[in-house]
Amino acid sequence: ELKVEQNPLFLSMQEGKNYTIYCNYSTTSDRLYWYRQDPGKSLESLFVLLSNGAVKQEGRLMASLDTKARLSTLHITAAVHDLSATYFCAYGERGGSEKLVFGKGTKLTVNP
Amino acid sequence: NAGVTQTPKFRVLKTGQSMTLLCAQDMNHEYMYWYRQDPGMGLRLIHYSVGEGTTAKGEVPDGYNVSRLKKQNFLLGLESAAPSQTSVYFCASRWTSANIQYFGAGTRLSVL
Numbered sequence: 001e002l003k004v005e006q007n008p009l010f011l012s013m014q015e016g017k018n019y020t021i022y023c024n025y026s027t028t029s030d031r032l033y034w035y036r037q038d039p040g041k042s043l044e045s046l047f048v049l050l051s052n053g054a055v056k057q058e059g060r061l062m063a064s065l066d067t068k069a070r071l072s073t074l075h076i077t078a079a080v081h082d083l084s085a086t087y088f089c090a091y092g093e094r095g096g097s098e099k100l101v102f103g104k105g106t107k108l109t110v111n112p
Numbered sequence: 113n114a115g116v117t118q119t120p121k122f123r124v125l126k127t128g129q130s131m132t133l134l135c136a137q138d139m140n141h142e143y144m145y146w147y148r149q150d151p152g153m154g155l156r157l158i159h160y161s162v163g164e165g166t167t168a169k170g171e172v173p174d175g176y177n178v179s180r181l182k183k184q185n186f187l188l189g190l191e192s193a194a195p196s197q198t199s200v201y202f203c204a205s206r207w208t209s210a211n212i213q214y215f216g217a218g219t220r221l222s223v224l
Contacts, residue, residue, distance in 0.1 A: 004154070031211060042202065043155075043215040050211065088154055092211065097162055098143065099170060100213060102154030 003027065006089055006103035014111050016078050021106045023072040023089035031092035032065050032072045033100065036085045043088065047074075079110045114138055116216035118203050124222045125193045133188040133219050135203030142208045144186040145170075146178060148199040149218075155202060161186055193223040 005024045013019050023032070031050055035043040047056045049065035049072060056063050060083065062075045072089055086107045090100040116137045125131055135144065142163050147155035147170075157170030159178040167178045175197060177189045186205075190197060200220050204213040 009152075033211070033213075042217045043204075045212045045214070048211050090154070097160060097168070098206065098211060098213075099145070099157055099160060100155070101171075102156070104152060104154045 003101050004089060004091060004103035006087075006106050008106060009104060010107050010109075012109045012111060013076075013079050015080055018078065019076050021074040021076070021087060021089075021108075023074070023103055025070050025072075025089075025091045025101075025103075027070070027091060027093070027101075028067075029091040029094065030065075030067050031098070032063075033090045033092065034063050034072070034074055035088045035090065037088065037105070038085050046087075076108075079108075081110050081112060084108055084110045116203055116205055116214050118201075118216035118219050120219060121217065122220050124224065125190075126224055127194060129193050129223075130189070130191050131193065131221075132190075133201055133203075133221075135186045135188070135205075135216060137184055137186075137203075137205040137214075139205065139207075139214070140183070141205035141214075142183075143206045143213075144180065145204045145213065146176075146186065146188045147202045147204065148172065149202060150199050158188065158201075193221075195223050197221065198223045 034046040047063040052067040086105045090102040093099045145160040146158040161180040164183040203216040
């Protein structure tokens with residue numbers, strides 16, 4: 001049973017370009033999280049999306065949530081090398097414990 | 113304010129040996145979680161705790177035990193390590209009323 005699917009799993013892009021990472025999930029969750037992980041490091045919280053239609057932006061990254069389509073997107077605008085990392089989406093299971101179910105991650109490489 | 117601290121950072125075990133991983137948080141968080149991360153995979157939940165003295169199983173609990181005797185500490189035990197438990201282990205914590213989980217730096221464990 002596929003719970004969280006991220007596309008693409010690997011993304012190589014040039015600086016200055018735009019791209020979108022997609023996160024499909026197979027449950028009725030209205031809590032969607034995006035994390036960033038640098039090689040050998042821990043996970044850093046980027047965005048928390050708590051309702052249908054939620055949109056959040058931080059710098060060159062913008063995340064959105066469509067709970068009806070069970071889809072979240074992470075849009076990268078004018079990529080820079082510093083954005084190179086692995087990005088994970090995760091949904092929070094209902095029931096109070098807020099267990100996170102993660103996707104496999106998208107490894108982003110931004111080339112000069 | 114240290115946040116979430118994991119010890120040790122690295123460990124090599126032989127098959128059949130036991131060990132305990134310690135997670136300590138100084139943020140007075142109620143909820144604590146143990147995840148494992150394997151190459152090409154997202155994080156998978158092993159066990160979690162919703163408060164001092166309570167623990168519950170996650171997605172991949174077999175071969176692990178946990179204890180939460182003090183609110184600030186969450187211990188993950190391997191009674192008889194197996195090569196399949198070679199992984200990077202992450203601990204996380206959060207407040208009851210907040211959604212973001214804060215992650216520790218991880219423990220890299222190799223079982224030979």
